[in-house]
Amino acid sequence: MNAGGVAFAACATVAALALIGAPRADQASAWPVRFVDVSSDAGLTQPITYGDPARKRFIIETNGCGVAMIDLDDDGWVDLVTLNGTQLEPAARRDRAWPSGQAPRIRVYRNERGRFVDATASSGLDRIGWASSVCAGDMDGDGRVDLFITYFGRNVLYRNLGQGRFADVTAKAGLDAGRDRWGSGCSLLDVDRDGDLDLFVANYLSLDLATAPEPGQGANCTWKGLPVNCGPKGLATDTNLLYRNNGDGTFTDVSAASGVSRVTGRYSMTAAAADLDGDGWIDIYVATDSTAAILYRNNHDGTFTDVALPSGAAYNDLGSPQAGMGVALGDVDADGALDILKTHFADDIPALYRNRGRGLFEDIATQAGLAVQNRFVEWGAGLPDLDNDGWMDVFYVTGNVYPEIEAKLPQYPHRSPRIVFRNTGGGHFVDVTASSGPGVTTPQSSRGAAFGDIDGDGDVDVLVMNMNAPPSLLRNDARSGHHWVTVRLEGTRSNRQGIGATVLVTSGGRTQARAVLSQTSYYSVDDLRPSFGLGDATVADRVEVRWPSGGVDVVNAVAADRVVTIRERAP
Amino acid sequence: MRLLAILCAALAMGAPSTRTGQSPDTVQGKAVPGSLAPALAAARALVDGGRPAEALDQLTALDQADPRVRLLTGVALYHADRRREAIDVLERVRPGLPADSIERREAEQVLGLSLYLEGRFAEAIPWLERTRAVVPDNLEVNFTLGQAYIQTRDAAAARAALAKTFGVPPDSTAANVVTAQLMIRLQMESLAEAELTSALARDPRTPRANYLLGQIALFRGQLDAAVERSKSELALNPSDAMAAYQLGDALLRQNHGDEAIVALQRSLWLNPFYSGPYILLGRAYMKKDQPATAEGMLRQAIEYDPNNRAAHYLLAQLLQQLGRAEEAKEQFAIAEKLSTRGDE
Numbered sequence: 001m002n003a004g005g006v007a008f009a010a011c012a013t014v015a016a017l018a019l020i021g022a023p024r025a026d027q028a029s030a031w032p033v034r035f036v037d038v039s040s041d042a043g044l045t046q047p048i049t050y051g052d053p054a055r056k057r058f059i060i061e062t063n064g065c066g067v068a069m070i071d072l073d074d075d076g077w078v079d080l081v082t083l084n085g086t087q088l089e090p091a092a093r094r095d096r097a098w099p100s101g102q103a104p105r106i107r108v109y110r111n112e113r114g115r116f117v118d119a120t121a122s123s124g125l126d127r128i129g130w131a132s133s134v135c136a137g138d139m140d141g142d143g144r145v146d147l148f149i150t151y152f153g154r155n156v157l158y159r160n161l162g163q164g165r166f167a168d169v170t171a172k173a174g175l176d177a178g179r180d181r182w183g184s185g186c187s188l189l190d191v192d193r194d195g196d197l198d199l200f201v202a203n204y205l206s207l208d209l210a211t212a213p214e215p216g217q218g219a220n221c222t223w224k225g226l227p228v229n230c231g232p233k234g235l236a237t238d239t240n241l242l243y244r245n246n247g248d249g250t251f252t253d254v255s256a257a258s259g260v261s262r263v264t265g266r267y268s269m270t271a272a273a274a275d276l277d278g279d280g281w282i283d284i285y286v287a288t289d290s291t292a293a294i295l296y297r298n299n300h301d302g303t304f305t306d307v308a309l310p311s312g313a314a315y316n317d318l319g320s321p322q323a324g325m326g327v328a329l330g331d332v333d334a335d336g337a338l339d340i341l342k343t344h345f346a347d348d349i350p351a352l353y354r355n356r357g358r359g360l361f362e363d364i365a366t367q368a369g370l371a372v373q374n375r376f377v378e379w380g381a382g383l384p385d386l387d388n389d390g391w392m393d394v395f396y397v398t399g400n401v402y403p404e405i406e407a408k409l410p411q412y413p414h415r416s417p418r419i420v421f422r423n424t425g426g427g428h429f430v431d432v433t434a435s436s437g438p439g440v441t442t443p444q445s446s447r448g449a450a451f452g453d454i455d456g457d458g459d460v461d462v463l464v465m466n467m468n469a470p471p472s473l474l475r476n477d478a479r480s481g482h483h484w485v486t487v488r489l490e491g492t493r494s495n496r497q498g499i500g501a502t503v504l505v506t507s508g509g510r511t512q513a514r515a516v517l518s519q520t521s522y523y524s525v526d527d528l529r530p531s532f533g534l535g536d537a538t539v540a541d542r543v544e545v546r547w548p549s550g551g552v553d554v555v556n557a558v559a560a561d562r563v564v565t566i567r568e569r570a571p
Numbered sequence: 572m573r574l575l576a577i578l579c580a581a582l583a584m585g586a587p588s589t590r591t592g593q594s595p596d597t598v599q600g601k602a603v604p605g606s607l608a609p610a611l612a613a614a615r616a617l618v619d620g621g622r623p624a625e626a627l628d629q630l631t632a633l634d635q636a637d638p639r640v641r642l643l644t645g646v647a648l649y650h651a652d653r654r655r656e657a658i659d660v661l662e663r664v665r666p667g668l669p670a671d672s673i674e675r676r677e678a679e680q681v682l683g684l685s686l687y688l689e690g691r692f693a694e695a696i697p698w699l700e701r702t703r704a705v706v707p708d709n710l711e712v713n714f715t716l717g718q719a720y721i722q723t724r725d726a727a728a729a730r731a732a733l734a735k736t737f738g739v740p741p742d743s744t745a746a747n748v749v750t751a752q753l754m755i756r757l758q759m760e761s762l763a764e765a766e767l768t769s770a771l772a773r774d775p776r777t778p779r780a781n782y783l784l785g786q787i788a789l790f791r792g793q794l795d796a797a798v799e800r801s802k803s804e805l806a807l808n809p810s811d812a813m814a815a816y817q818l819g820d821a822l823l824r825q826n827h828g829d830e831a832i833v834a835l836q837r838s839l840w841l842n843p844f845y846s847g848p849y850i851l852l853g854r855a856y857m858k859k860d861q862p863a864t865a866e867g868m869l870r871q872a873i874e875y876d877p878n879n880r881a882a883h884y885l886l887a888q889l890l891q892q893l894g895r896a897e898e899a900k901e902q903f904a905i906a907e908k909l910s911t912r913g914d915e
Contacts, residue, residue, distance in 0.1 A: 216691060217689070218690065219688070219690060221690060222690035224757075225723065225724065225757065310887075310900065312888055317854075318850075318884065319885065320880070320910075360892065362888070367824070367858075371792040371794070371824060372792045373792065
């Protein structure tokens with residue numbers, strides 16, 4: 001880097017610190033986590049394209065896309081996938097026609113023992129367009145992780161052929177909807193305990209580019225008095241989809257019969273599927289923009305009922321709808337039940353729904369200490385234990401959707417820092433953003449984020465999608481001295497990766513819960529092997545797996561600092 | 572809708588010639604065919620009677636070349652919430668109407684309002700200013716202009732318009748506070764902060780300035796600042812129930828439940844008819860695991876404010892937690908209904 005570059009970088013860091021305030025000395029000294037962006041060294045230098053960088057004319061340019069940190073080749077190292085978007089022709093209402101070889105592609109980076117190799121060219125992930133989200137899992141029972149990717153347009157199922165190659169099997173699988181929709185979140189889940197993965201697909205809204213209003217041309221087309229792209233309010237909502245896996249590589253649309261499409265009037269976004277009420281069946285939680293969130297309760301007969309409102313997970317603590325974007329599941333108070341973190345728009349705070357048991361949730365975001373950050377639009381989120389102290393922390397990425405407004409409203413910058421809250425115990429959080437290293441404080445306009453351990457050192461790293469910029473690969477250089485255990489599941493009666501399973505790790509008298517999720521954060525996929533911090537303990541006293549098949553396996557006295565594989569026992 | 576009626580009346584009062592003082596068959600004294608007059612009067616009556624769609628049906632049957640027909644069509648479109656079409660029609664018809672005629676003023680006035688309601692504030696201002704030139708002291712015109720100027724971030728012009736609206740000197744700290752209050756309503760917190768800081772710099776005892784700065788701090792999640800500002804306001808006026816309520820809100824968010832209860836109780840003693848403190852007391856007692864007291868507070872809130880979604884929602888959650896599922900369901904349904912209504 002030349003001298004000018006150094007000066008610019010220094011200025012950017014100072015500006016970022018000014019945005020988020022200086023850390024308190026007592027917090028900074030005690031927090032061992034420091035993130036460094038190693039994307040350039042890792043070869044993640046290709047920008048992710050998503051609309052016009054300077055001005056978002058239509059809402060399709062604003063939402064960005066997801067990323068994934070998953071072991072695609074089953075070699076024990078998490079590979080990286082970054083989705084991509086496209087652009088509109090200048091002053092037109094059609095997608096840009098890219099010169100040959102220049103279209104933005106979904107990129108795959110193969111992890112070779114901590115070193116990354118760009119494996120995009122031979123991947124077969126060839127669709128160009130407005131990709132939204134990715135969900136991952138073995139959809140055809142061959143043991144390999146397949147990818148389902150949603151689009152503004154037509155969704156795609158990529159079958160993993162092995163050796164880093166994928167094939168588009170959408171039509172063959174019966175998943176071509178036959179018309180363009182705006183696919184948003186998706187999740188794989190075993191709805192009916194038959195051992196294969198069914199598919200839930202969320203749709204954001206109905207948008208016809210040919211007739212969509214221009215910025216400023218309507219009541220829902222201004223923000224703080226400035227003309228901006230219109231929506232989502234004022235645009236028509238759409239319904240969600242559920243496809244049943246027929247067990248032969250094909251799927252049947254059961255959206256109506258299952259009750260999934262009965263839920264209307266929502267702008268659905270990220271979808272996460274796990275057993276949220278502890279009845280052993282997989283439910284679906286959907287973050288929804290500007291409307292009540294959806295909690296599809298699994299009725300054990302192939303149907304679902306939206307119980308978000310009576311469960312307490314639809315609105316914030318005062319019963320107001322929020323602009324839901326991302327979702328993370330974890331156990332912030334280590335009571336063995338899955339809590340929900342949901343991210344929102346600027347001038348709002350995340351919701352943190354504590355699981356009270358019996359399917360009831362309570363938004364404790366304010367009392368948990370999360371209300372001190374509300375200036376930025378919040379997107380991809382996770383509940384990783386960043387310092388492995390046995391308490392799950394909060395990490396979310398941010399970025400405004402109106403790049404053109406920061407010139408007039410500097411308090412709403414287009415690029416903003418990642419936000420980190422340290423769990424000081426029991427689900428009480430302290431903002432440690434400013435002391436979490438340059439990978440966190442350097443501002444970006446980010447969307448998707450995925451969490452996993454790229455270098456096998458036991459701490460959680462983060463892959464982040466940045467709008468019209470290369471992705472960030474944030475390496476966690478924590479010096480905590482704490483221990484950890486990562487759990488790799490191998491389903492037999494259940495799907496191979498154990499997607500949908502809940503894993504409970506007991507150590508030091510506390511039990512933490514995590515779920516294996518085919519989608520989480522914002523439109524993204526975390527490492528399918530859940531990781532747990534153990535603090536000073538060198539042994540996890542008990543690891544319990546509640547499989548999506550309904551079976552339960554327990555392994556006692558698991559040594560720390562390793563990946564342990566738990567294979568589902570035969571009935 | 573009501574604003575337009577008021578403005579029409581104001582324009583009529585302030586204008587040198589009025590619609591009622593004119594022959595129905597003239598535009599600024601120029602004769603036009605009289606056969607249209609009864610039909611136009613009927614359509615106008617429909618618009619004034621809140622039936623713009625029917626008026627539009629009737630107007631389509633009339634001579635579209637007649638400027639009176641097109642003007643009334645634009646007005647009816649505005650009333651029918653088809654503002655973009657209204658703007659299009661009025662922009663075309665306005666130049667052809669005689670200067671200083673009541674018809675032209677009406678076109679400009681409705682054009683200004685349509686642009687304002689469409690969020691095209693900068694374009695709306697010239698037409699609203701033309702209306703104000705005719706009725707300079709009209710409260711509604713000044714209020715609308717004040718908001719338009721806030722939206723275009725012209726604080727000085729907004730302050731001048733709003734000072735007139737609220738009857739305070741334009742260079743007073745009261746004008747700053749009133750303008751800041753409107754800025755907060757329009758989510759322009761940084762502009763409001765500048766107004767309030769300016770007011771306090773000139774007079775540290777400016778009423779409501781600390782309260783509103785506390786409100787901004789609360790909105791931003793700056794809870795320590797919210798507590799300090801609320802206390803500063805209470806130091807100036809210990810009988811300010813809203814400042815006590817805001818202090819209780821901030822303290823409750825900080826998990827200082829006992830201190831919050833004191834502040835909220837004081838707020839209620841000062842003004843027992845506002846539902847807000849009852850709701851927060853309900854939350855505070857829920858957190859203290861005193862469900863009976865919490866339920867009493869929430870039911871009291873609902874008694875004073877039956878349409879308060881938060882009160883119904885919190886009561887539903889409390890009942891759910893107490894295992895009173897049917898009662899909870901009832902309250903959730905009310906909260907949901909109120910939520911949906913708010914979205915309409």
